[in-house]
Amino acid sequence: MKIAYLGPKGTFSEEAAVRYFIEDDVEPIMYSSIFEVLEAVDEGKVDKGIVPIENALEGTITMTTDGLIHHDVWIEGEAVLPVRLQLLGNPGAKLKDIKEVWSIPPALAQCRMFTREIHAETKHYSSTAAAAEAIQKEARMDAGAVASEWAAETFGLEVIQQDIHDNDCNSTRFVIITKSPKHRVETGGKAKSMLLITPTEDRPGLLAIILNVFSSLGINLTWIESRPTKKKLGTYRFFIETAAGIEDDQLQRAKTILETYGYDVRTLGSYIKKEL
């Protein structure tokens, strides 16, 4: 089974993929952006993909939500990975000499307090592991990468400072995507669903109506996120995650009511959470 994720070797996405697909025969296919992972799944180049969608400290990974809007893919799984960030450097590099910290923006955002404390400049890379690889290739002693211990081993780097994330509760949730919902999700009542709701006209109480529909049907919401429509300033679409599987009658009812009110409702997936 071909599984796509953000590379190169040593990313958190790789760790999530390895742990999630532990029992499967996997052929890893790495891409240099989250968008390309979604595209590969959409175009049928791979069987599945795994992408980060939300971090406990930084919130939504907008590269993923925006990519979900523009690709015809189906979320079939969810996995939560504990994330411990390390400052990695070439062997012998000292913390007092570090002037620059390199990583992917969501990882840099998870250790803002640390980078501020050491007065370092930040530089963006396409992944934590891409930053680690660059530190090694450029043999820099005045720069460090924010990445995992796994990346340190992969690129022969040392941990200069351990656990630099702003809070110990740090974790990232990933979604597992496929081209179409091939398998019926066996829920046992524990499934969640994700909907993308787009209002078709602007009127007062747009969001209140959506929330009232779910609350009046007794459907618990587990996540809500708004993203700009990118058509007009101040107009949004909403990601709504429910504690109800796709086959739940109340959820189907909610969708029908919202459509009657003139909302465009797209089901993005239905899945069960797995702790990694």
Ligand SMILES: O=C(O)C(=O)C[C@]1(C(=O)O)C=C[C@@H](O)C=C1
């Ligand atoms: O760069 C990586 O290692 C990734 O897998 C991406 C990513 C993210 O963008 O959130 C995944 C988990 C961590 O939150 C940090 C980085």
